[in-house]
Structure formats: structure tokens, C-alpha cells
Amino acid sequence: MMIKVLYFARLKESLNYSTEEMLLPSNIKTILQLKTHLSARGDAWTAIFSGKQVVRAAINHALVDDTEVIKVGDEVAFFPPVTGG
Amino acid sequence: MMIKVLYFARLKESLNYSTEEMLLPSNIKTILQLKTHLSARGDAWTAIFSGKQVVRAAINHALVDDTEVIKVGDEVAFFPPVTGG
Amino acid sequence: MKISIQIEDFDLTTELALLLGKRTDIGAVASFVGLVRQVTSELNHENDVFSMTLEHYPGMTEKALAAIVKQAEQRWKIIDATIIHRVGVLQAAEQIVLVAVASAHRGDAFAACEFIMDYLKTEAPFWKKETTADGDHWVDPKVTDGAARERWKNAE
Amino acid sequence: MKISIQIEDFDLTTELALLLGKRTDIGAVASFVGLVRQVTSELNHENDVFSMTLEHYPGMTEKALAAIVKQAEQRWKIIDATIIHRVGVLQAAEQIVLVAVASAHRGDAFAACEFIMDYLKTEAPFWKKETTADGDHWVDPKVTDGAARERWKNAE
Numbered sequence: 001m002m003i004k005v006l007y008f009a010r011l012k013e014s015l016n017y018s019t020e021e022m023l024l025p026s027n028i029k030t031i032l033q034l035k036t037h038l039s040a041r042g043d044a045w046t047a048i049f050s051g052k053q054v055v056r057a058a059i060n061h062a063l064v065d066d067t068e069v070i071k072v073g074d075e076v077a078f079f080p081p082v083t084g085g
Numbered sequence: 086m087m088i089k090v091l092y093f094a095r096l097k098e099s100l101n102y103s104t105e106e107m108l109l110p111s112n113i114k115t116i117l118q119l120k121t122h123l124s125a126r127g128d129a130w131t132a133i134f135s136g137k138q139v140v141r142a143a144i145n146h147a148l149v150d151d152t153e154v155i156k157v158g159d160e161v162a163f164f165p166p167v168t169g170g
Numbered sequence: 171m172k173i174s175i176q177i178e179d180f181d182l183t184t185e186l187a188l189l190l191g192k193r194t195d196i197g198a199v200a201s202f203v204g205l206v207r208q209v210t211s212e213l214n215h216e217n218d219v220f221s222m223t224l225e226h227y228p229g230m231t232e233k234a235l236a237a238i239v240k241q242a243e244q245r246w247k248i249i250d251a252t253i254i255h256r257v258g259v260l261q262a263a264e265q266i267v268l269v270a271v272a273s274a275h276r277g278d279a280f281a282a283c284e285f286i287m288d289y290l291k292t293e294a295p296f297w298k299k300e301t302t303a304d305g306d307h308w309v310d311p312k313v314t315d316g317a318a319r320e321r322w323k324n325a326e
Numbered sequence: 327m328k329i330s331i332q333i334e335d336f337d338l339t340t341e342l343a344l345l346l347g348k349r350t351d352i353g354a355v356a357s358f359v360g361l362v363r364q365v366t367s368e369l370n371h372e373n374d375v376f377s378m379t380l381e382h383y384p385g386m387t388e389k390a391l392a393a394i395v396k397q398a399e400q401r402w403k404i405i406d407a408t409i410i411h412r413v414g415v416l417q418a419a420e421q422i423v424l425v426a427v428a429s430a431h432r433g434d435a436f437a438a439c440e441f442i443m444d445y446l447k448t449e450a451p452f453w454k455k456e457t458t459a460d461g462d463h464w465v466d467p468k469v470t471d472g473a474a475r476e477r478w479k480n481a482e
Contacts, residue, residue, distance in 0.1 A: 006383070008381060008383055008451065008453060009381055009453035009455075009464060010453070010464045058383070058386055058451070061383075061385055061386035061389045061390075062386075062389075063390075063449065077383060077386065077451075079383065079451060079453070080453065080464070081466075081467040082447075082448065082449065082450060082451055082452055082453060082467065083447075083452065083453050083454045083464075083465045083466070083467050084380070084382070084411060084423070084446060084447065084450050084451075084452025084453070084454065085276075085360055085411075085422070085423050085443060085446050085447040085450075085452070091227070093225060093227055093295065093297060094225055094297035094299075094308060095297070095308045143227070143230055143295070146227075146229055146230035146233045146234075147230075147233075148234075148293065162227060162230065162295075164227065164295060164297070165297065165308070166310075166311040167291075167292065167293065167294060167295055167296055167297060167311065168291075168296065168297050168298045168308075168309045168310070168311050169224070169226070169255060169267070169290060169291065169294050169295075169296020169297070169298065170204050170255075170266070170267050170287060170290050170291040170294075170296070170432075181339055182338045182339045182342055183337055183338045183339040183340075184339075186338055186359065190361070190419070193419075194363065194364035194365050194418055194419050195363055195364070195365040195366075195368075196361055196363065196419075197360060197361055197362075197363040198358070198359075198360055198361070199358070199359045199361070200356070200357070200358050200439075201356070201357050201358075201359075202354065202355070202356050202357075202432060202435070202436070203342065203354070203355045203357075204353060204354055204432065205346070205352055205353055205354070205355070206353075207350065207351055207352065207353040207430065208350035208351070209350050209351040210351075212351075262350055263346070263349075263350050263352075274363065275470075276358060276360065276440075276443055277470070277474065279358070280358070280436070280439075280440045280443075283356075283436075284432075284436045287432055287436075314431075314433070318433060
């Protein structure tokens, strides 16, 4: 199924990626599984998604936990802890 | 000894007095004694200074208790609880 | 520190610019503006306030406010503070009071600003008289104001 | 409720006037302005901030802020609130954020304003990058910000 994936801030810079349309492999159901999948893309990806850094996730603009299930057409976003204000 | 006495807000209005130079009788040492002395001046004064109303006092611009001793030349002020802000 | 008792209205943007000055170590400004509430009860509009008259004790007021700011400075890291309190006749919805506190961080700014307001309400010699359809009434102190001040004594 | 994510600066007086509108039941407005601190350490001026770049997640940011205001409305009696957060490049001493809360009474206004700031800091998708003499650095979240939010969960 197709989803959209967005990257922000430090992640966007080190991955050199801001947004992509992704065909999600059928064995990937959750945010954690997607993180593991992304961490296999290369060194920069491994550094971010292998669990050593805190990476927060949102689905369709709402913060979610790693256990959240991804559905077709979802907008998934990954970003570092927020620092506004 | 001479002191100055000021009245504010509700007190000023009901006593029709805002400030006076007063020759303090020599037996009056404290704020409480001055209040008792003033309460003998008439009905409006009794209503305020006989202890039924909360009347706060300041000497030389600092809030004081009823036990505070009055000195020559002091500026004594009487007023109701404050309601600014 | 700026403390002003004045008849004139104040402008928040102007006061904040004065408070900040040329300093570059301020990260947070907490401010409070108190206004004349016309409608104090949705149920009884006969109590609606047409105007308010504010009296104070010149000389003592400035000292009381400076002492309150000093106390706040002992408890929190404050860079600077502004207090403006208007006196005289104020119409409904007019500004009465401004307390603004500048600090490096927001926690100090918020706490000091609220502390100053709570003490101003209970220790600075101001008195309000409301003009309503019923006539003029001196405002009674609120029990909640005393409680608001007391909680700072228990804290810390 | 006004929520604005914008590049442009804001004017406090104007925003307060908009917040108050024609209402006559507002007695208290608590507001907070966050600024770019140039000097973050008196000891090491090599860390001085020349400018700051603010990124956000368009679409999510507005929803996150509206949800925070909703939470505040459930806890305190709020009449209206304004949140403005700037994005893009900001120079030292420039305004970053405004949170203003209007209420009948100051206790509600203060608490809701500080609550909104604490949640904005930890839940709204903004990220800061500082430019110093050393180069560009993404700002790390502060432990104190997490603690500031947590205390609202324990309270009440």
C-alpha cells in the first residue's frame, strides 16, 4: 500500500530527504517496523532509525507511539524532539 | 507630640477627613490606642475605629500592626483592605 | 525597574520595548494586564460597571510596589520588571494595571509576574470604587486574593 | 481562538486589542513573549547566537496548538486565546512566540498561559537551529521543558 513519509529538521538534513511517496512492504504494519525498514537504507538511515536516537512519529498530524499501525494513504512523519517556543 | 494622620478610601469618605495634624495625647503610644482614641470622636468614627471593621494602618509608608509604637513626626495612615490591580 | 502610578493609559508594545532595552540576554517576558470588567455577572446586568475610580496613597504606593519587586528578585532570576498602575476614573474595558517581567527563562518570568500581581492585590495601597446602575460602591477585597498570596508563603 | 504560524513579526498591542475585541467581561490578560537570546552564557561568548532558523510541520502545527488550547479550556475558565509562532530566520532579540490568554480572573489567565507555553514547548512540531560563531547547531530539547509539562499532569 502507498503511504507518504515526511522528515523534519535534523532528520531531513542528514537524510537529505524531506518527503517521499512510499510503497510499504506488506510485512510492515507499525511505526517501529517502518523505522527498522528505513534503518536498512544506509549509514545515515541506520544512525537515525536503529533506535539510538529519539525519533518521534506522527500519523496524519497526530503524535503516535512506535506501536501505532499504519494504514493505506497515511501521512507518516518522523522528526526529532520538538524545540519551539 | 505632633503626628500627621491620613485617611483613605471608604474611611476618608465616611469621616469626611483626608489628613490632619494631630497633637497626640501623651497616654497614646500605639496604633491600637490611637484607634480607640479616634473612635470616641463621634458615630462615624466609632463605626470605623471600634474594631468592628478591618482597618489597616501604615506608619511612614510601611504597613504596621496594631501594636506598633507611634513616634513624634510620624505619618500614620488608616485605610480599608486594599483592592487594587 | 520601572514603577509608575499614572492617570494616562499605557501601551503594551511601548512598555515591552522599554523593558527589553538593548539587552540581548532576555529570552522570556511574562506580562499581565488587568482591565475594568463591565459585565461581572451574566445573571444580573444591574450590577454592570459603568466606570471605576481608583484611589491610592501617593508615596507609599511606589515603595510598596518596589518592595514587592525586590521580594520577587530574591526568589527568581529576574532581569527587569515594569509595573504601571492607573488611578483616577476608568471606563469599562479600560486597562488598569500592567505587570511585565523579563527573564532569561520563562519559568522565572511567569512565577515572578504572578507573584507580583498577587502581592500588589493584597499589599499595595490602591482602592477601587465601582459606579453601577445602583450607584457608587467601594469594592470589597476578595477572599481568593488573600489565598492567592498565601500560597507563595507555603511554596518553596 | 487565533492561531497563526507566520514569518512576520507581531505587535503585542495589536494582538491584545484583537483578543479583547468588543468583549466587556474580560478582567485579565496574561501573555508571554519568547525572544531570541543572543547571550546564553556570560562565560562563553563564543556561543552567542547570531540568528535562529525555525522550522515547523505545516498542517500538524496548527492542529497541535489548537489541541493544546482545547486542553487548557477544559481546565480553566478561558474567554479567548491567541498563539502566534514565527518561523524562518530570526535575528537575536527578535520575538519568536506570543501566547496570550483572556479570562475574567487572573488565576485562570496565568495558569492557562503557562500551561499552553509548556505544552507548546514539548508537543508542537517546531525545531530551532542556532547560528553561532561555531556554525549551525540544531537545538536540543531541555530536560526542564519536559519537567515543566509533567507538573501539570500531577497537579489538580
